[in-house]
Amino acid sequence: MATFAIGEIPNYFNMEFFKRALENGLRMGDLKILGISIENLTMGGENYCSNIFRATIKYKTSEDQQTEQTIIIKNMPKQKQSVLSRLNIYRKETIFYLDIKPKMEALMWYLDKPWSLAARHFHSTTEPEQNIMFEDLSMLGFMLESRQVGLDLAHAQIVMEKLGEYHALTMLMAERSPAIIIDHFTFGLLNKDSIKKEAFKALFGAQLLKLATLVAEYPTMAPISKKLLKYYDHFTERVLESVYPLRGNVNVLNHGDLWVNNMFFKYDCNPTKFKAPSEVRFIDFQLCYYGSIGFDINYFLNTSVQLDVLKNHRGSLIETYYDGLVRTLKALPYNNPIPKFTDILEEIAQRESFGFFVAFGFFPLMSMFTMDSQDNSLEKFYDEEFARRKIELMFQSNPRTMETLKYSLQRFDELKVLD
Template identity: 25%
Template sequence: MSGEEIKNIEDLIQLGEGKKIVNYKINRLTAPGENYGSLMLSVDITVKTATGNEEIHAVAKMVPPSEFIQEIFNTPVTFRNEIAFYKEILPILQDFQRQHGVKEVIDFVPKYYGSRRNLKGDEGKVDQDAVLLLENLKVANYTTFDRTQGFDLDAAKLIITDLAQFHAVPLALKLEKPDIFEKEIMPYLTHCPSYELRIQRWLKQVSDLIDEIEELKPLKERILKAHEHTSSEIRESFATISHNDCWVNNYMLRLENGKPVKNIMVDYQVYNYGSPATDIVFFLFSSVKDDVLEKHYDDLIKLYYQTFIAVLEELQCVTTPFTFEALKDEINHEGKLQFVHVTFMLYPIFIPKTEVEDISKLNLKSMEQHKVTDAHKRKFLFVVNEFIKRNWI
């Protein structure tokens, strides 16, 4: 074994009778800046079977070594919740689809191999030995896009379609089987870690950034005031599971002839019970190319809505409350709350790769002191103008 260590790895995977792990190699998977909330390792496992050896290429998601990151992400809760998403929630949603005769159930999630909260193997506290073992998507020819560039139209369509299904299936379950939703899913839909303390520390940076962009100087007070809007009460009837972290690095796509044909959505650390519009707004304005949004924003919203309604109808839901106008109202409501989320996320998106600290060394000071690039300034200007145009700030 080389690289990092995973204790008792043999206990993590249920291989079946007659199969045995005979070798495994572990190495660091992600470069600094690709993942902030977890330590990611590649795990290549050789399994002996009755007919020969087979290989399992996996990714081990580990508790971050930095106490600073653990505090930001509320790791004891969010790591538990992410395990529950793969182990409990996803199978419930897929079974619910199958009960309605759906053949193409949710499949934009990595394959789950096994997990634990601690070495005791119980349902106790998450500790440093917690592991979530998933399919290694890079080996399966999935790739991430450049976080500073964002997605083109084809990729945006693929992702927005999957997002619509991701939101609609649990919503349908809530409507048809509220007892199951309340008992089996709601306990894990805790609110995500609060950004408010970090936002307060970043306000001076935002103020300084505005001062460097001539077009925004007259809007300084308006922009800073918009940072006061960070949360609201849950609004029915659209409320469902919200991923809550839909940015470039949390999507991996498989390409054929340069075109995206399949999307996998990862990183279910901070999902919660909230508006689907949270994910729509955050994804579009943090992770889609500016020129695509300028030309195709309305098209992407319509595509989302068409898919959302089609999924609800497939699951035999009454769709009367979910009109297109109601969705637009929901987006307009959440848009006013997502400005902070989007502009906050521009810092890790545009941090120069040469300045990104290893996850073990990350702290608040190191995250605040990187250079603001010209690309960051252009994106910030674009976001401000787009949010003003929609009367969201």
């Protein structure tokens, strides 16, 4: 008999639902479900596109062996689907996990080392709602780091190395199977339709104006404040210019949402004593798009690393990324010329304006303390009063936010991004 934890759990999460998920994910038949325990992991300020559940399923195999399996269910209820329908997030992520991820992990056999990019896919459904089910990485010893604190150098290095490897694999697959990599992933979260909407400017433009007001309080940053106000006067055009054209000279399948909450880390020893991770896996491939490598790198650096890392180790992190990219391309049967380091630097430089948008548009929301963001949701941000109150909190909730933005704005100004 199923026992449900407290929370808004779909009533179709029943024996038959999980029997199909396990039989598909474990490649086994004739399973008998003995019991189900479900925990609602959905948190405001953490999960914007979906609801997250953890199910622990006790079952018996056809050989009469009793065991259990824990899986994560990514549930996209109809109210969230209506807001995000144009992004095709379910279709993109399902294609990624079924058609792309297995090929990537098989290709890494060329490097003669065990390599996994993400959690194992178990099952997907479209009715009565969209659901994608995965293995629970926490059961394998993986854990999240704090979005409020950001990643230190050791964590950032392992992410950049993995990103370089992942990007290299997508370059090969785009060469060999363009219909899978290129044709299905033509736009991301920031696309022409969303950027041109009044609601987009109402929210993100208001954040920019708030930031301009705050930095004006620092005498040395008054000129930057004026430039932010000029940016706002041509807001839609400037944001579009930061994103389009998507293609550069070195193109990959960008993850599209590479920030702290979409990375799970594993440690060889007690992480409270020694914080260097031994492995990282990425999650949430629902916003992937094919375009310049500069997008993922600028997104990650402007949302996820600690200020000291951003100030003092940006160059070395890009070198780590490049080492992972080139090492993987050389090991693979990749036929095109391997990009030079200067090519990568140029791609990143050409997308600094995208990094600026991410810095003022996404980072303040991502770094909010839990007590200030626990009631955040996509639907609520359509309410003007709610959005106004949250914009006030975004820049005040966490001291790290303004400290990082002051440094980043000065850097963007030196690079002429704000002109």
